[in-house]
Amino acid sequence: MPGIISILQKRELLSERKIAVQNDGKIGVFWHTQNRGKSLSMVFYAHLQQSELSQPTIVAMIITIWRDLRIFVTLQTIFETTTMKNKLIQLSTWIAAHITFVVVLVTAVALFLPSSFAWIDTSAITPMLGVVMFGMGLTLRPSDFRPVLQHPKDILVGELAQFLTMPSLAWLLCKLLSLPEELALGVILVGCCPGGTASNVICYLAKGDVALSVAMTGVSTLLAPIMTPALVWLLAGESVEVDVTGMFLSIVQVVIVPIVLGVAANHYFQRTTRRIVPLLPMISTLSIAFIIGIIVAHNATSILTCSLIVAVAVILHNVFGLVLGYSLSAITGSEPSKRSAIAIEVGMQNSGLATSLAATHFALFPMAAVPGAMFSVWHNFSGSIAAQIFRRQSDNQHNVIL
16 A cells, blocks of 8 residues: 555545444454555544544554654644543533533522522523524434424424414412412513423433424524514513513523524534534533522522422422323324424423523523423423333334334
């Protein structure tokens, strides 16, 4: 193999290596004769394998003279960097898989040791949520909205359930439980927000229609600047002053702009974003956990005095949302995988946005942010249970077909 291999040859080798990896996991030996550019070829080829293959193990054996020692050091640096990156990806995966544990732990610490989070001002909530939304944008592509055109009925059913069922349930629960004004405002804020970003992960675990789930999250998020302020004004405007224009601008700034920037970055800088995406679950989980910690720490005393009634409202709101979302999609004839996706999307709200809006626009009612924080804790727990139920249902249907 004389001379440094061409880019085309490297791509052909990578294709062969991918096939080999799917068999016995061994991809063979890279060989060069003396003074034919083997050291540089190994550096470039190792880098290509590192970026194209999933966590490759590369062993470099160099029998060379002293002038090639610098090349060996370069290779060693690449391998060490790859190992560190793999560890971070594993940590990110673990944190995302144990999001309920992380959120509950942070909530407990913030509740019983408020000083651990109280030093962080509530104004930090908005930029943290912006980071989560930017991360969501990095995982989206224009093609993710294709189901909107392919399955308009399912999208319509899901969005109607999202912006009719959840706000109506919130208002009804506030009346039935005779919630105080501040808490009622918080519950209504949760009900009027779009679907949560965690719903896509839960839908995947449930073996639901992930494409539909992603499309529904995207559509409801794009509708949020108009629907959320309007619904909050309609349901809570008699009790408190609702700044519809201010809420519209806030949602655009903290949700729409970061998502658009994320989608643009994913489109124009795909190679860079591909390296960041595996770490997003960890970043998003920790951001949401910190948002909850800040809210709980700043309202620890009040939460301890009214935690039971808030918990009842939050649990009923979420559970009824899941049940009604599934029922409505079943009545309209959606397939089982789409029913699961719609149920999860409707039941799991963007409670982080509700918390941010409460802290920004209803600062005179600090407890209004509490239902959103508690909803974040609960819906990850209930979502995991729902995923197990829907997954088992999917497996049973698959076995019946076989």
